[in-house]
Amino acid sequence: MGFDLSKSEKTIKNILVYSFLTFFSVICLFPLYWLLTTSLKPSLDVFSPAMLGTFKITFENYEQVLFHDKFPNYLLNSAIISLATVLVSVPVGSMAGYAFARVKMKKKETWFFIILTTRMAPAVTFAVPIYLMMVKLNLVDNKFSLICIYTFTNLALCIWLTRSFFEEVPKEIEEAAKMDGVSSFGCFLRFAVPIAGGGIVATAILIFIFTWNEFFFASILTQNSAKTFTVHLTSFFGSRRILWGELASASVIGSMMPILFALATKKYIVRGLTMGAVKG
Amino acid sequence: MSEKIFMRLMTLPALLVFLFLGVYPTVEALYNSLTDYRLTETAPRQFVFLKNYIQMFTTLRFWEALGRTLLFVLFSVLLTYCIGLLIAFVLNKAPKLRNFFRILFLVPMIIAPTITALNFKFMYNNNFGIFNYILNKVGIQSIDFLGNPDISLMSALLVDIWQGIPLAMLILLAGLESQPRSLYEAAMLDGANSLKCFRHVTMPLLRNFSVIVIVLRTMDSLKVYEIIQLLTGGGPGSSSETLNIYISKVGFNWFDMGYASSLGIFTLYFVMFITSRIIKATGIFGTKEVA
Numbered sequence: 001m002g003f004d005l006s007k008s009e010k011t012i013k014n015i016l017v018y019s020f021l022t023f024f025s026v027i028c029l030f031p032l033y034w035l036l037t038t039s040l041k042p043s044l045d046v047f048s049p050a051m052l053g054t055f056k057i058t059f060e061n062y063e064q065v066l067f068h069d070k071f072p073n074y075l076l077n078s079a080i081i082s083l084a085t086v087l088v089s090v091p092v093g094s095m096a097g098y099a100f101a102r103v104k105m106k107k108k109e110t111w112f113f114i115i116l117t118t119r120m121a122p123a124v125t126f127a128v129p130i131y132l133m134m135v136k137l138n139l140v141d142n143k144f145s146l147i148c149i150y151t152f153t154n155l156a157l158c159i160w161l162t163r164s165f166f167e168e169v170p171k172e173i174e175e176a177a178k179m180d181g182v183s184s185f186g187c188f189l190r191f192a193v194p195i196a197g198g199g200i201v202a203t204a205i206l207i208f209i210f211t212w213n214e215f216f217f218a219s220i221l222t223q224n225s226a227k228t229f230t231v232h233l234t235s236f237f238g239s240r241r242i243l244w245g246e247l248a249s250a251s252v253i254g255s256m257m258p259i260l261f262a263l264a265t266k267k268y269i270v271r272g273l274t275m276g277a278v279k280g
Numbered sequence: 281m282s283e284k285i286f287m288r289l290m291t292l293p294a295l296l297v298f299l300f301l302g303v304y305p306t307v308e309a310l311y312n313s314l315t316d317y318r319l320t321e322t323a324p325r326q327f328v329f330l331k332n333y334i335q336m337f338t339t340l341r342f343w344e345a346l347g348r349t350l351l352f353v354l355f356s357v358l359l360t361y362c363i364g365l366l367i368a369f370v371l372n373k374a375p376k377l378r379n380f381f382r383i384l385f386l387v388p389m390i391i392a393p394t395i396t397a398l399n400f401k402f403m404y405n406n407n408f409g410i411f412n413y414i415l416n417k418v419g420i421q422s423i424d425f426l427g428n429p430d431i432s433l434m435s436a437l438l439v440d441i442w443q444g445i446p447l448a449m450l451i452l453l454a455g456l457e458s459q460p461r462s463l464y465e466a467a468m469l470d471g472a473n474s475l476k477c478f479r480h481v482t483m484p485l486l487r488n489f490s491v492i493v494i495v496l497r498t499m500d501s502l503k504v505y506e507i508i509q510l511l512t513g514g515g516p517g518s519s520s521e522t523l524n525i526y527i528s529k530v531g532f533n534w535f536d537m538g539y540a541s542s543l544g545i546f547t548l549y550f551v552m553f554i555t556s557r558i559i560k561a562t563g564i565f566g567t568k569e570v571a
Contacts, residue, residue: 017374021381024367027442028387034410035399047408096294099287113556118302120551122503124527125544128537129305129312152301155294184286213392215506220532230394234510244402251395258390266383273386273447274454 032255039248046245061249071250074232079257081143081228082211085150090204092151093158094166094196098188100159101166112160119156123216131220143226149217154207161206161272165199166192202272205265209258229254306548313542319535332542341518342543345526348433349502352522356440356501361493363441364448369482371449372456382453389446397510400439401426404511426512429519436508436520440501447500448493455489456482491562495555502551523547 038046040057048055065071100112130149139145173195174187182190193200218228233254236247262269313332317325336342367385371378388396403410404425412422425435459482467477505524508514514521514529521529527547531540 013373017370018377020370021367021374021377025381025384028385028446031396031399031403031442032387032391034403035395038402049408049410049413092293092297095290099290103287113559115298117552117555118298120499120502120555121548122505122524122551124505124524124531125309125548125551126302126305127528128531128540128544129308130301131532132308132312132537133305148297148301152297155297159294184283188290209390213390213394215392215394216528220528230392233394233398247398248402251399255391255395258392259387262383262386262390266379269386270379270382270450274450 035248035251035255038244039252041245043245061245062253065246065250065253069246071229071232071253074227074229075253077143077226078212078228078230078254081146081150081226082208084143084147085154085211086204086208088147089151089154089158089207090200093155093203094162094193094200095188096155097159097162098166098192100163101169102171115156115159118152119160123153127217127220130217134221140221141223141226145221146218146226146228149221150211150214153214153217154210157210158203158207161203162196162200165196165203168199169195198268199271201265202268205261205269206272209261212257306545309541309544312538313545315538317537317541319537325538328538332539333546335539336542336546341521341526344518345521345523348520349522349524352433352437352440352504353498353501355437356444356504357494357497359441360444360448360497361490364445364493365452367445367449368453368456371453382450385449386446388443393443393506394510396439396443397507400435400507401511404435427516429516432512432516433508433520436504436511439507439511440504443507444497444500448497451489451493451496452486455486459485487562491558495558498558499551499555502554523550 033052037050037052039061040052040059041048041050041055042058042060045055100108105111134140134142134145137145169192173191177187177191178184213230214228215230218231219234222228222231229250233247233250236243236250312325314327314329315325316328316331371381374381406412406422406424406427409425411425416422423431426432463481463485464477467481472480503524504522505528508520508522508525509528512520514525518526523543524547527540527543530536530543
């Protein structure tokens with residue numbers, strides 16, 4: 001902390017800091033490392049504690065999961081549902097977020113709090129009536145019903161995040177454009193959205209990841225044709241034995257998407273997570 | 281078109297979504313909670329008034345689940361906050377590689393809870409799990425993480441904490457980064473040591489960030505479902521059964537939709553009560569209106 005540390009003191013401090021960070025990195029990454037290790041083990045070694053490099057690596061689990069199982073179908077379902085959810089919830093949410101950022105009204109924060117309660121509530125509390133509604137509408141095991149539900153569960157977050165991003169866009173630009181005869185919606189689309197673009201991208205990524213990872217609604221509302229990969233993971237638990245190797249390789253594949261997304265958009269995702277939370 | 285109408289139209293799609301998928305189910309649940317609706321019976325649902333609620337408040341299993349939920353949330357929030365703060369604090373002292381570690385520490389948060397739960401189930405396993413292997417190596421006897429009713433909830437809690445730390449760390453680090461260095465320099469000149477700086481400069485400035493972490497983590501840990509459901513299914517017995525697990529059992533294993541709805545309504549009320557209390561006590565939404 002101080003400013004008069006000698007060189008050796010600084011070195012010691014740095015060693016302490018970085019060894020602590022390395023230690024915590026191990027805690028963060030070990031489960032993922034172990035998943036990867038298990039997925040590469042031949043079926044006889046799955047239960048052995050052998051570390052990576054001490055056994056002969058095999059891709060038979062991946063082969064099994066990708067070519068002799070319906071896992072790719074469910075992965076595709078997850079991708080379609082997540083993408084559709086983003087495409088619906090982000091425009092709907094940013095329009096409302098924009099209105100919240102611009103409009104002056106009494107009790108605005110109260111309304112905002114009410115919207116937020118939908119993010120607070122455990123999914124289970126909505127599950128029974130939503131399930132009954134989908135049964136009535138004959139939408140069980142249908143991708144459409146999941147897209148609707150995920151749009152709803154992510155909408156509050158989307159409004160929350162986009163509102164804070166739109167608040168950063170200076171009003172003056174839109175006011176000037178309005179003087180030039182640009183319509184209100186034109187202002188939103190042509191000025192506010194591009195300027196808040198980074199934030200909107202961050203929001204979209206987060207919603208994609210959350211939808212991709214969702215399990216509860218998918219588990220009660222799908223059987224086969226709309227089943228997502230997270231639900232399928234539980235079916236590696238057979239009645240007689242658990243296919244740990246295959247489960248591990250399917251899990252590794254399922255984790256790739258969010259991790260690649262996070263790596264490709266690191267600035268945006270950190271911004272989305274912190275800004276949204278902090279500005280809330 | 282006037283500005284006011286335009287803004288109304290902008291919120292209309294969102295409003296419709298909330299109406300159909302938020303308000304309607306809540307009203308429907310409220311109604312169902314007053315009936316004896318069972319999916320297994322074909323007879324039309326009968327109005328039973330408060331019977332489900334009376335059943336709820338007189339069922340020991342409900343109170344136990346509630347108690348477990350409270351304990352779970354309390355420890356989860358407390359520990360993720362403290363550990364997250366520690367990591368954020370250390371990370372703030374490491375200008376090099378800070379962003380590298382920040383991304384790396386996100387990993388537990390962005391992996392699907394389903395994958396995390398199943399993976400921990402594998403690692404916790406009593407016979408071949410890596411955790412017990414490591415414990416045995418250092419001379420500790422095997423622990424039956426998931427099969428022992430005394431520690432099954434704790435095992436699930438550990439996973440939730442592992443998953444929850446990144447969010448706490450991220451927000452608190454953003455808070456630390458926003459603190460002006462000049463304040464510390466001034467405090468140092470006044471003769472404050474590191475500990476005093478932490479207590480009298482860092483923590484007060486972190487207040488709003490801390491509140492946000494606590495609110496978000498409370499919400500998230502109240503929502504936990506996958507981790508417990510897939511790790512232990514609420515078992516052994518009902519030793520790790522929280523409110524969410526109990527509701528889903530009543531609704532989707534026993535198909536007692538009336539009773540499940542009353543439990544759902546209670547939980548909804550309970551969650552809103554707790555979060556609004558925290559928000560009011562800390563005035564986080566209020567301060568925003570002033571600012």
